[in-house]
Amino acid sequence: MTIFGHVISWPQLYGQLLIGLINGSFYALLSLGLAVIFGMLTIVNFAHGAFYMMGAFGAYFLLQLAGLNYWWALVLSPLIIGAVGALVERLFLKRLAGFDPLYSLLLTFGLALIFQGLFQNYFGASGMPYAIPKQLSGAYNLGFMFLPVYRGWVIVASMVVCFGTWLVIEKTKLGAYLRAGTENPTMVRAFGINVPRMVTLTYAFGVALAAFAGVLAAPINQVRPGMGADIIAVVFAVVVIGGMGSILGSILTGFVLGVVEGLTKVFYPEASNTVVFVIMAIVLLIRPAGLFGRTA
């Protein structure tokens, strides 16, 4: 099969499809966290990439300093980094509530630079290795291709966490508080619900999602201070395409764009790094609020 002058083989197609799904898993987790945070706080959280990186470093430190393995890290690192997020919200973001969102955008951007700079200062730009856990090493032979077990796990874990988050937000009482709080926080407070605490926990949860993605990424990419900055530009493009604040939209767009990127690598490799941004430009022209966005 030849397309755009490239010879395409089936194994190559499957391989890129898989890489696309894996990238999509990270896009989905990260853009979901951004959407959750934006929905409740109307904050564009530019520190998201930094929290993702810190999640991966969390896993690294837990192993190196405390001897806690991958499975512990998967739980503890999001909790710890989520707590850092809660602190950031209480100390800084809370004071910007009611101001133009541009201020919180600049603040989180500054925080991202500081976090990333600190890690770069102590650990350099090159990465630290993090081994794939024993239980997830090896590969399945699917007949038409080999699927590394860890990569399959990443896709499944991301889908489960994304779907679980969606379920909680759309179908539970807690989610009803969140949705109501997004719409009219004052009224929700007038029912006796502590909305300021809910806001802090929502930010912490969005940050924890980023850290969870960071732990998942640690064995695939190396643990590097720059890993957040590398992925976050694409994630923001994904969020713009999906529409800010739409939970399901951010999940679907994340996975779909990962796959689109992977397929572009097969059919027209030259465009693989830009295809997401081209789609973003087209979506902005046709539907400025994003594919799933509500027009404000």
Next chain:
Amino acid sequence: MADAALASRPAPSSAAVLRVKGLQAWYNESHILHGVDLDVREGEVVTLLGRNGAGKTTTLKAIMGIVGKRTGSVMFRDCELVGLSIERIARLGVALCPEERAVFASLTVKENLFLPPQIAKVGGMTVQQIYALFPNLRERLTSGGGKLSGGEQQMLAIARILRTGARFLMLDEPTEGLAPVIIQQIGRTIAELKREGFTILLVEQNFRFASTLADRFFVMEHGRIIDAFSNAELAGKMDMLHEALGV
């Protein structure tokens, strides 16, 4: 006119549920309330009358704590509300049904109805009582909150604060923009709530509607109370009201 007969019945007890003294309130830089004094006794329906912009809605919001800044005193039973957060005030048993109804569009009717948490173990209406009061709501439980008519929204906004155990209700213009038949239903509902022993502070432009329900009236102008009288004195106040309310 059974409702009118009910309204003229003396309040069951004279203990003050709410006592507001010298309440001033600001939104940002605008000074809206300039010293409001009023009281509401146990089991009473008290109506705040006044023109648009007189400060009626702001008075309710200031009691609830939903203003930028407030001074003066708001005693709810034995508790000073000035200085407390909105959610603390709500937890004490003060409930607000706002003018804009604030039904959540992204929630179903059922989710809206069950959103406010129980704040007291006793005193709340059961779901069956609420459905008996508002039969339409039961049929629309799975609809989105944004899909309701104005009347249904108003019923939902009242219904959801009846479950919680709050016994002091502040209703802000519950009849605004509704058809006469719906207004009658809202009127019957408020009369029923009064029979159930709820204490109600009502803001109403429509004083003919209010006159069938209220035990006492307060008239507001420019952020102050300018007159107070009982339902029995209403007839003698008509000229003043026409003047003050411009109706």
